[in-house]
Amino acid sequence: MADSDIDQRLVVLRRQYLQLFEPDFLAWPPLKLLKNADVQAWLYKNLFDAGRLPHLPPPPYQIRVLELLMAKIEKAIEDPKQDEVSHTLVSHLGSLKANKLSPEQDPAQQNSYVTFTCPKERSDEPESTITILERRYLISGSKTTGFRTWEGALHLGAYLLSRRGQDIIRGKKILELGAGTGFLAILCGKQLAAKHVTTTDGDKGVVEALKENLELNGLDEEKVQAMPLWWGDDLKGTWVERECQTEPYDVVIGADITYEPGAIRALVATLRQLFDLRPGLSVIIAGVVRNAHTYETFRHECCKYLAHATMRKQWLINFAVASGFILEEVNFRAKSIREQSSLFYAAAVPVKILNITRANDKKVGNNEK
Known part of the structure; x- marks a missing residue:
């Protein structure tokens, strides 16, 4: 099957699969x-062929998807003499089951390759991807949430990839705070x-x-460097202060970093510094x-009272001013799953983006230090 003949519904399926979307x-x-x-030959080649895909999903995930796929194919077959399930798919499923991980291994502690496809502005652009090694089955609220890419990072990534967001x-x-898997840092650098x-x-x-x-x-350190940073610590005399003096930051980003009430005060203290x-x-x-x-706790820590709503460039922005901070809620709608063709994430729970500046500060320019 030539690339030009590929049904876009197959492309979306492949992108969801490589992102380990729930089968x-x-x-x-x-x-x-x-x-x-x-189509079955294309599916094997683009979803399961280890010879072509160096960063395949883990075997248990492949098994679940293959079983669903084969059940759907069998349901579609009306005449077994004309159609059948691909022998390659059947053989691959058998191999996966023969080498299945032992049940004692905790899926939440297993690292898996997750490949995210970035949205394209034009259909003729080549596909751009980010591959992350992460613990996909961690649950929200665990003490090791940094080993998984969460919905807030994907939503912010989608915004930064939009025409509005790219110039930011x-x-x-x-500077990224609470980077976790590094998805946003990689997105910015790559x-x-x-x-x-x-x-x-x-x-x-x-x-x-x-x-x-x-x-x-x-990405090497010339483009992106990873450093430890503890919120609430005094930044004087640290590498952060030195960077602000020699190569000052223009923008600070963070995603899914306001979920823990106990850390909010330390986070805001770091922002003030x-x-x-x-x-x-x-x-x-x-x-x-x-x-x-928790969300309101973060807003309250940044500011002591809420002001009014205003219109700016046709986008509704709720903003609050106090203690020198200006909070603007960016109006960027999360698409429903049916509308998404890349960077897939559930939008049933609200996802917010806040733009925070400080009153009376001069806006940073590209070359200004």
């Missing part, structure tokens, strides 16, 4: 299409033409894993509002 919610093409022999990063020096990215996390184990993901995506070190800084933070109280 029960994959966007399966019509059964009539799946039973086609050429292009040619700028970026896709969005950031001048330089310093990505940080307070967990040393996460920082080491983050370095592996940077290397996996061909960064504004002191770099007047004119712009901060962009995104997160899933799983708990409305």
Whole structure:
């Protein structure tokens, strides 16, 4: 099957599969299409062939998807003399089951390759991907959430990849807080033409894993560097202060970093120090509002009262001003799963993006220090 003949529904299925999207919610093409022999050959080649795909999903995930796929093909077959399930698919499923991991191994502790496909502005552009080694089956609220890419990072990534968002990063020096897997840092360094990215996390184990993901995506320290940073610590005399003096940041980003109530005060204290070190800084933070109280706690810590709503450039922005901070809620709608063709994430729970600046600070320019 030539690339020009590929049904886009197959392309979406492949992207979801490589991102380890929940098999029960994959966007399966019509059964009539799946039973086609050429389509089955394409599916094996682009979803399961280890010779072509160096970063395949883990075997248990492949098994689940293969079983669903084969069940759908069998359901579509009306005449077994004309159509059948590909022998290659059947053989591959048998091999996977024969080498299946022991049940004693905890899936939440297993590292898996997850490949994210970035949205394209034009259909003729080549496909751009980011591959992350992460623990896909961690649950929200665990103590090791930094080993998984969460919805807030994907939503912020989608915003930064939009026409509105690209100018925020292009040619700028970026500091990331609570980087986790490094998805956003890699996106900024690999896709969005950031001048330089310093990505940080307070967990040393996460920082080491983050370095592996940077290397996996061909990024060296000249472009993106990973460093430990503990919120609330005094930044005077640290590498952060030195960077602010020699290569000052233009933008601070963070995603899914406001979910823990106990860490919010330390996070805001770090933001205040960064504004002191770099007047004119712009901060962009995104997160899933799983708990409305926690979200409001973060807003309250940044500001003591809420002001009014206004219109700016046709986008509705709620903003609050206090203690020198200006909080603007960016109106960027999360697409439903059916609308998504890349960077797949659930949008059932609200995902917010906040743009934070400090009142009376002079806006940072590209070349201003």
